[in-house]
Amino acid sequence: MNQLERDLREALRRTQAPPHFAEKVLARTRQSRTPRFPWAWLAAAALILLMVGGVGIVREQQRQAEGERAKEQLMVAFRITGSKLRDVQEKLVTIPQRALQRSEQ
Amino acid sequence: MRKLMVVAWMLVAGTCLAQQIDLKSLDKFAALAKSKTEITMDEAMLKSAAGFLSDSNKEEAAAKKSAKDLKGFFLRAYEFPQKGMFKLEDLKPLLDQLKGPGWTSFLRAQEDDEQTEIWMHRTNGQMDGFLLIAAEDQEVVVMNALGVANLSDLAALGEFGKLAGAAASTPQPTPTAPGTAAPKPAGQKDDD
Numbered sequence: 001m002n003q004l005e006r007d008l009r010e011a012l013r014r015t016q017a018p019p020h021f022a023e024k025v026l027a028r029t030r031q032s033r034t035p036r037f038p039w040a041w042l043a044a045a046a047l048i049l050l051m052v053g054g055v056g057i058v059r060e061q062q063r064q065a066e067g068e069r070a071k072e073q074l075m076v077a078f079r080i081t082g083s084k085l086r087d088v089q090e091k092l093v094t095i096p097q098r099a100l101q102r103s104e105q
Numbered sequence: 106m107r108k109l110m111v112v113a114w115m116l117v118a119g120t121c122l123a124q125q126i127d128l129k130s131l132d133k134f135a136a137l138a139k140s141k142t143e144i145t146m147d148e149a150m151l152k153s154a155a156g157f158l159s160d161s162n163k164e165e166a167a168a169k170k171s172a173k174d175l176k177g178f179f180l181r182a183y184e185f186p187q188k189g190m191f192k193l194e195d196l197k198p199l200l201d202q203l204k205g206p207g208w209t210s211f212l213r214a215q216e217d218d219e220q221t222e223i224w225m226h227r228t229n230g231q232m233d234g235f236l237l238i239a240a241e242d243q244e245v246v247v248m249n250a251l252g253v254a255n256l257s258d259l260a261a262l263g264e265f266g267k268l269a270g271a272a273a274s275t276p277q278p279t280p281t282a283p284g285t286a287a288p289k290p291a292g293q294k295d296d297d
Contacts, residue, residue, distance in 0.1 A: 070154035077144045077180045084239045085263040
């Protein structure tokens with residue numbers, strides 16, 4: 001038996017586990033399963049709230065912009081229509097009666 | 106029974122759309138016009154717009170009143186750079202649609218190169234649609250409104266024109282609808 005074999009035999013020699021080794025290992029395992037930092041959940045919830053709130057704000061801004069655009073369109077449409085109706089009223093007063101033709105439909 | 110329901114549904118759908126005029130025949134003038142305004146607003150858009158109109162502003166309050174019962178508003182206004190680009194005969198596809206049931210001519214005035222027509226649509230005797238055609242040799246305006254319930258609604262629009270005319274006489278920028286060319290202020294031509 002040479003020196004290497006002796007060293008290996010010494011290193012691989014069966015030894016008794018220290019007392020309560022298994023309980024300690026299991027206790028460590030249970031410890032690692034519990035969340036170390038409970039604020040992480042709160043941070044995640046806050047992030048989700050921020051995201052939902054952000055989407056809500058963006059949607060409200062879009063709704064506002066669309067409403068404003070629709071309002072501008074309506075005002076332009078009414079201005080043109082109103083001016084034409086006024087023109088018609090003026091024509092009714094100024095054009096000769098023969099030019100008016102009432103439809104019998 | 107199912108067939109009866111389909112027929113009834115088609116009748117209801119037909120009645121709902123009868124007062125809406127197809128303005129596609131005017132699309133070809135968009136490319137020729139030097140100034141154009143094309144506005145298409147359905148009921149949802151009108152409601153959305155009305156929600157943003159202020160009661161404290163006289164002009165907006167009048168618009169809110171006029172828009173109250175509207176179910177749709179469709180406007181095409183084209184101004185041409187020279188005579189001959191538009192003829193009164195070009196209105197025929199529009200006028201042909203008015204031969205359908207429910208449409209009644211309220212006013213028809215024709216002079217040399219000008220034609221003005223006002224038509225109303227009635228369903229069961231109740232006015233629910235309005236069409237205005239104002240055509241000149243270099244300009245045509247067609248407006249189709251759905252849900253106009255009575256003549257006072259139209260008078261309110263005329264009054265709105267008066268307000269707009271007063272506003273145009275003061276140095277105030279005219280709001281321009283996005284996606285539309287700059288419209289003329291009330292009753293004014295661009296080269297005025």
